[in-house]
Amino acid sequence: MVTLxxxxxxxxxxxxxxxxxxxxxxYFADFPDVEYELTIIDVIEQPDRAEERHILATPTLIRLVxxxxxxxxxxxxxxxxxxxxxxxLSSADDSSNHSHQGEDSSHE
Amino acid sequence: xxxxxxxxxxxxxxIPGFDSITNGGLPLHRTSLLxxxxxxxxxxxxxxxxxxxxxxxxxxxxxxxxxxxxxDIRRNMMGFGWDIEAWEAQGKxxxxxVSPLLTDETVIGGEYDLGALLARMENAVKRIxxxxxxxxxxxxxxxxxxxxxxxRNEMLRIxxxxxxxxxxxxxxxxxxxxxxxxxxxxxxxxxTDNVVVLRNNLEDEKRRRTIEILKFRGTxxxxxxxxxxxxxxxxxxxxxxxxxELKQQSTDLRITSGNAILDEMCGGGFFRDSVILASGATGxxxxxxVTQFISGGAARDERCLLFAFEESREQLFRNxxxxxxxxxxxxxxxxxxxxxxxPEVAGLEDHLVSMKSEIESFKPxxxxxxxxxxxxxxxSAKGFREFVIGLTSFIKHHxxxxxxxxxxxxxxGGASVTEAHISTIxxxxxxxxxxxxxxxxRRGMTVLKMRGSMHDKEIRxxxxxxxxxxxxxxxxxxxxxxxxxxxxxxxxxxxxLNDLFDQ
Numbered sequence: 001m002v003t004l005x006x007x008x009x010x011x012x013x014x015x016x017x018x019x020x021x022x023x024x025x026x027y028f029a030d031f032p033d034v035e036y037e038l039t040i041i042d043v044i045e046q047p048d049r050a051e052e053r054h055i056l057a058t059p060t061l062i063r064l065v066x067x068x069x070x071x072x073x074x075x076x077x078x079x080x081x082x083x084x085x086x087x088x089l090s091s092a093d094d095s096s097n098h099s100h101q102g103e104d105s106s107h108e
Numbered sequence: 109x110x111x112x113x114x115x116x117x118x119x120x121x122x123i124p125g126f127d128s129i130t131n132g133g134l135p136l137h138r139t140s141l142l143x144x145x146x147x148x149x150x151x152x153x154x155x156x157x158x159x160x161x162x163x164x165x166x167x168x169x170x171x172x173x174x175x176x177x178x179x180d181i182r183r184n185m186m187g188f189g190w191d192i193e194a195w196e197a198q199g200k201x202x203x204x205x206v207s208p209l210l211t212d213e214t215v216i217g218g219e220y221d222l223g224a225l226l227a228r229m230e231n232a233v234k235r236i237x238x239x240x241x242x243x244x245x246x247x248x249x250x251x252x253x254x255x256x257x258x259x260r261n262e263m264l265r266i267x268x269x270x271x272x273x274x275x276x277x278x279x280x281x282x283x284x285x286x287x288x289x290x291x292x293x294x295x296x297x298x299x300t301d302n303v304v305v306l307r308n309n310l311e312d313e314k315r316r317r318t319i320e321i322l323k324f325r326g327t328x329x330x331x332x333x334x335x336x337x338x339x340x341x342x343x344x345x346x347x348x349x350x351x352x353e354l355k356q357q358s359t360d361l362r363i364t365s366g367n368a369i370l371d372e373m374c375g376g377g378f379f380r381d382s383v384i385l386a387s388g389a390t391g392x393x394x395x396x397x398v399t400q401f402i403s404g405g406a407a408r409d410e411r412c413l414l415f416a417f418e419e420s421r422e423q424l425f426r427n428x429x430x431x432x433x434x435x436x437x438x439x440x441x442x443x444x445x446x447x448x449x450x451p452e453v454a455g456l457e458d459h460l461v462s463m464k465s466e467i468e469s470f471k472p473x474x475x476x477x478x479x480x481x482x483x484x485x486x487x488s489a490k491g492f493r494e495f496v497i498g499l500t501s502f503i504k505h506h507x508x509x510x511x512x513x514x515x516x517x518x519x520x521g522g523a524s525v526t527e528a529h530i531s532t533i534x535x536x537x538x539x540x541x542x543x544x545x546x547x548x549x550r551r552g553m554t555v556l557k558m559r560g561s562m563h564d565k566e567i568r569x570x571x572x573x574x575x576x577x578x579x580x581x582x583x584x585x586x587x588x589x590x591x592x593x594x595x596x597x598x599x600x601x602x603x604x605l606n607d608l609f610d611q
Contacts, residue, residue, distance in 0.1 A: 011223030020218070043224045047231035054209050055224040056252055062212070069211060074218030081217035 004036040004086075005065035011058040012044050016075045020059035023076035027086075116327040119240075119276040122160030123153070125346030129330040130321055135302050139267040139277045140324075144306035149317065149338055150280040152188070153306065154242035155181065156343040157278055158201060159190040161240045168200045169240035170232045170275075172225075174248035178203040188343045202232040208252055222253070222262035226269055233273050241270060241277040246299075263299045301325030307333065311488040315455065319346055335494055337457035345461055347498050363474075363509055365397075366404025369579040370538075373555050373564035379535065382559065383500045383510040385480075388540030392551055393570060394513040395419070395427060396577050397538065398476045401511045403433045406443045410473035415463060416448045417482035418515075424448070431576045445470050456487035456495040464502055475503050479513040480530075496530045535559040540570070543583065543594055552583060 008024065010017030021040065028036060043050040043058060053062065056073075063070045063086060076082050118133040127133045134140050134157075144150050158169030173181060181203075182192045195201035206225060233241065246263070253259055263279070270277050279300065303322040308315060318333040336346040362377035371377040378384055386397045402412045416424055424446060425435045438444035447466060454462070467475060477499075484492055496512075503510040512534070537556040542549050551570040555563040566582035588595045 009224055011221070011227060014223070016219055016221065023218070043227040047228050050224050050228050051205070051231075054205055054207065055228070056206050056222060056249075057220040057225070058223040059218075059220060060224065061217075068213065071212050071214040072217040073214060074216050074220045077218035078216075081215055085215050085217065 002066055004034065004063065006036060006038045007053070007062045007064060008038060008040045009043055009050055009053070009055045009058055009060045009062075010040060012042060017042075017059055019075040019077065020061070023079075023082070024061065027076070027079065027082055116324075118327065120165070121157055122164040123156055123344055123346065124342075125334070125336065125348045126319070126344075128348040129319070129334050129346060130324070131328050131330065134276055134278070135324055135327060136276055137271050137274050138302060139270060139279055139300045140302035140304055141300045142278050142280045142304050142306065143283050144280075145283055145285065145308060148306040148308045149344060150282075150306060151176065151181070151244050152185075152338060153344055154244050154278055154280055155185045155190065155192075156188070157242060158240055159185070159188070159192075159343070162195055162200045166200075167239040168202075168236040169242070170202045170204060170229065170236070170238045172204040172206060172229060172232075172241065172243040174206045174243070174252070175245060177207045178205050187340065189341055190343075199236045202236050202238065204228050204232050206252075207248075214252075221258065222266070225262070226266055229266065230269065230273065233270075233275055238275060241275045243277065243279045245280040245282060247282040260299070267299055311491065314487055314491070316488065316491055317457070335457050335491065337455065337461055339458075339461055345457075347457060347460060347494065363410070364404040364408070366400030366402070366407075367397075367577055367579065369568075370397075370400075370553075373553075373568070373579070374536065374558055375561040375563045378509055378511075379560065380509055381504045381507045382535035383503060383512065383533070384536040384538060385512050385514055385530065385534040386538040386540060387514040387516060389516045389542060392540035392542060393553070393572055393577055394515070394540060395424070395478055396431060396572060397540070398478045398511055398513060399428050399431055399433055400577060401474060401476055402428075402435075402438070402444060405474045406438055409443070411442065411470065412438075412444050412474040412476065413467060413470050413472035414444065414446045414476045414478065415466075416446060416478050417451045418479050419448070421446060421448050430574060432574070445472070451482045451486050454486075456483060456491050459483065459486070460495050460498050463499060467502070467506065467508075472508060474509050474511070476511045477513065479515050481514040493530065493533075496533055500530075500533050541567075543567075543569075543586070545583075545586065545594065545596075553579060 006024070008020060010020060024038065028034060041049045043055060059073075059075055061072045061076060070085050072082060072085050116138075117136040118130065119136045120127050120133040121130075142150055142153060155171070158171060161167035161169050171178075171181065176184075185192055192201050196203070204225075206228075229241070232238065246259075249259055250256070267277070267279075283305075302324045305320045305322050307318045307320070309318065310316075317336050317338070319336050320333045321329040321331075330348065334346055334348055336344055339345055361380040362371075363380050364377050365371050365374065386394050388394050398414065402414060405412045414424075419427070428435045435444060435446065439446065445466075449459075451459075480496065483495065486492075487495065500510065512530075514530075536558045539554050539556050541552045541554075543552045544550075551572070552567045553570045554565070554567040568582050569580040571578045571580060586594045586596055
């Protein structure tokens with residue numbers, strides 16, 4: 001099973017930042033078997049990291065593994081967008097908008 | 109600049125001419141909007157704002173790019189002589205690269221703000237101690253963030269933060285048409301109180317770039333559109349023409365025209381810092397007047413710069429030799445420089461910029477342009493007038509004498525477009541005309557105007573031979589010469605007129 005790798009860029013301890021972290025954790029709580037790595041980067045403390053990744057808005061979630069990289073801008077409150085973008089599908093729904101290959105291992 | 113005169117202090121930009129139309133630069137620590145259509149040189153202007161800051165004032169600058177990657181900007185601006193990469197290494201220039209990453213697919217999934225952008229900008233400003241900042245461009249922000257409410261709120265937050273940081277900044281924005289809404293997103297007016305518009309107009313089938321300060325809240329600036337050009341080696345040069353127009357000083361010093369009788373007709377020669385227009389049909393002696401002007405200067409160790417737009421070097425030199433003047437020798441001795449160019453090789457703004465730089469490098473006492481009217485066809489009527497004003501004020505400002513020639517389209521009488529447009533700008537006007545008398549063409553000359561001096565009002569006969577120009581006696585008993593319809597008065601009529609005045 002591939003470990004998903006994420007970076008989440010936030011600005012300080014704003015409510016939006018907190019919400020994004022909570023929403024992401026809540027989302028993965030539904031997939032207990034999925035392994036993921038999440039690095040939270042505060043752009044105020046580490047602006048160079050934001051520079052490297054051309055971050056414009058916060059919060060921004062980047063899925064780095066598996067490739068290709070995907071980004072979700074916002075506090076991840078739109079669960080449907082998160083579901084479509086990250087590509088973890090419930091067994092009842094296996095249509096995906098994305099054409100990533102080799103992700104079957106992360107599905108239940 | 110002068111803080112007592114202007115309620116809000118300004119930052120000198122160092123962009124040639126811009127500081128004079130803005131009465132001292134951009135509002136200090138504020139954000140100004142730079143709006144223009146595609147291709148109106150917004151990115152060049154923004155880059156130059158930073159480059160001039162580094163080169164002239166040692167003020168570091170941050171370039172926030174939403175569209176072009178930094179590598180492209182570095183390469184594109186290299187031609188203007190701005191070595192951005194070197195400045196980056198010296199900590200004088202920093203990019204904040206927000207150009208879209210095409211590799212990453214991006215979706216919106218909830219609420220967000222542009223906190224990351226602000227954090228990065230603040231970081232860059234603090235890191236290099238920036239005093240200037242450019243954001244290029246607002247339109248490209250919208251391609252990444254479509255919600256104008258968010259962009260508006262965030263841009264307001266950013267401009268407020270920049271003010272606190274003590275940074276003077278420019279935000280570029282696209283407009284879809286040259287005249288109309290300031291910019292296309294309708295949020296720009298919320299973002300800034302200061303608006304500068306760049307235009308790239310098609311006027312009489314000719315491109316004409318202009319810049320206009322639309323508003324500076326709380327401080328003054330020059331009104332209206334000013335032409336500008338983009339010099340391949342230095343970037344944008346604004347030509348603050350009408351801002352200069354009436355500021356010249358004048359002097360009583362006289363210089364010779366190169367012809368003793370013409371000097372007499374002018375009341376003792378031309379004024380040193382004046383501009384004289386010699387107008388006439390082809391063959392009436394305009395180029396000879398210029399040649400005399402050069403020779404008169406050379407005889408008194410004055411240097412002369414001649415811009416020739418009608419004849420080739422060979423032709424000019426041969427003509428001069430025909431009248432007994434050796435241009436080759438004069439050039440060799442450094443008393444003369446002749447620059448021949450086709451009018452069509454450049455726009456009027458470019459001609460003006462290159463003529464100014466020739467004048468500055470040669471530092472002549474006298475400048476002659478033969479003929480000015482050859483340049484008429486290069487630009488629009490308005491552009492031509494601005495060109496003449498620019499050249500005239502530059503020459504007078506440098507305390508030189510200028511002699512321009514204008515060719516009239518008709519052989520007898522008439523006025524050229526040049527005359528109509530610039531007769532009020534020049535200080536003196538010489539008219540050279542053909543006069544038909546009893547079936548023979550003769551030449552006449554008169555001083556039509558001599559600002560600040562008495563002058564001969566008569567129309568005198570001119571003859572031209574291998575030794576040059578000879579000004580003879582006034583035409584008597586003829587009227588209507590200038591109108592091109594000479595009328596010969598009969599002896600009886602003359603006697604009657606004489607009687608009128610004798611009584």
